[in-house]
Amino acid sequence: MKFEVLTLFPDIFNAVMRESIVGRAQENGIVEVNAVNIRDYSKDKHRKVDDYPFGGGTGMVMTCQPVIDAYEDLTKDLETKPRVIYMSPQGRVLTQDMAKELSEEKHLILLCGHYEGIDERIIEEIVDEEISIGDYVLTGGELPAMVLIDCVSRLLQGVLASEDSYSEESHFNGLLEYPQYTRPADYKGNKVPEILLSGHHANIEKWKMEQSLERTKLKRPDMYEAYQKKL
Numbered sequence: 001m002k003f004e005v006l007t008l009f010p011d012i013f014n015a016v017m018r019e020s021i022v023g024r025a026q027e028n029g030i031v032e033v034n035a036v037n038i039r040d041y042s043k044d045k046h047r048k049v050d051d052y053p054f055g056g057g058t059g060m061v062m063t064c065q066p067v068i069d070a071y072e073d074l075t076k077d078l079e080t081k082p083r084v085i086y087m088s089p090q091g092r093v094l095t096q097d098m099a100k101e102l103s104e105e106k107h108l109i110l111l112c113g114h115y116e117g118i119d120e121r122i123i124e125e126i127v128d129e130e131i132s133i134g135d136y137v138l139t140g141g142e143l144p145a146m147v148l149i150d151c152v153s154r155l156l157q158g159v160l161a162s163e164d165s166y167s168e169e170s171h172f173n174g175l176l177e178y179p180q181y182t183r184p185a186d187y188k189g190n191k192v193p194e195i196l197l198s199g200h201h202a203n204i205e206k207w208k209m210e211q212s213l214e215r216t217k218l219k220r221p222d223m224y225e226a227y228q229k230k231l
């Protein structure tokens with residue numbers, strides 16, 4: 001799967017996306033992250049990519065020309081145009097179900113805003129969908145883009161050790177995950193639940209489901225209600 005990111009800060013992606021699990025997925029050719037510097041497409045003699053907003057207001061707005069020319073350049077030889085996602089607080093908030101849906105794509109273009117945002121005509125011309133990572137405002141769309149790349153990439157075949165790695169985790173099955181424990185079985189008198197040491201797999205699975213239901217009901221009653229409705 002190929003992610004092409006339109007950004008003013010490509011080095012952020014090159015630093016983070018070469019590390020750990022996404023980095024290994026890139027080395028294995030499962031994922032490709034290509035960060036494209038919007039500023040390289042500016043026709044302004046000072047390589048400007050932003051300007052003052054019409055109608056007043058604070059901050060700067062990213063201008064149309066560099067972003068749209070960058071998009072045109074990335075897609076000029078492509079038969080089918082990839083989906084363009086603008087990372088924005090006005091978008092649909094990213095969920096595990098959306099990540100699963102996005103993981104079916106072969107090629108995505110992610111647009112990272114900066115400053116106060118981008119000229120609306122960019123959205124009208126090239127953006128297919130706005131996606132938010134949460135109801136708060138950041139300084140740029142780079143972290144949201146990396147969050148999306150991370151949560152989508154880990155669903156791709158061969159990225160995690162096994163599919164089981166995510167099939168029982170929080171949000172995948174509509175519930176929060178059960179508590180996890182590892183060695184030592186007794187840490188300063190705080191012991192791992194006996195059931196997990198019993199070797200009785202049916203009872204262990206039953207305990208895990210009970211724990212998932214209990215903590216979802218406690219921590220995320222909204223998810224618990226939605227889960228109950230689906231039964």
Ligand SMILES: Nc1nonc1C(=O)N[C@@H]1CC[C@H](O)C1
Pocket residue numbers: 087088089113114115116117118131132133134135136137138139140141144
């Ligand atoms: N929350 C979010 N989920 O996706 N993106 C954001 C976000 O706050 N973006 C910033 C808004 C102005 C600046 O351009 C970038």
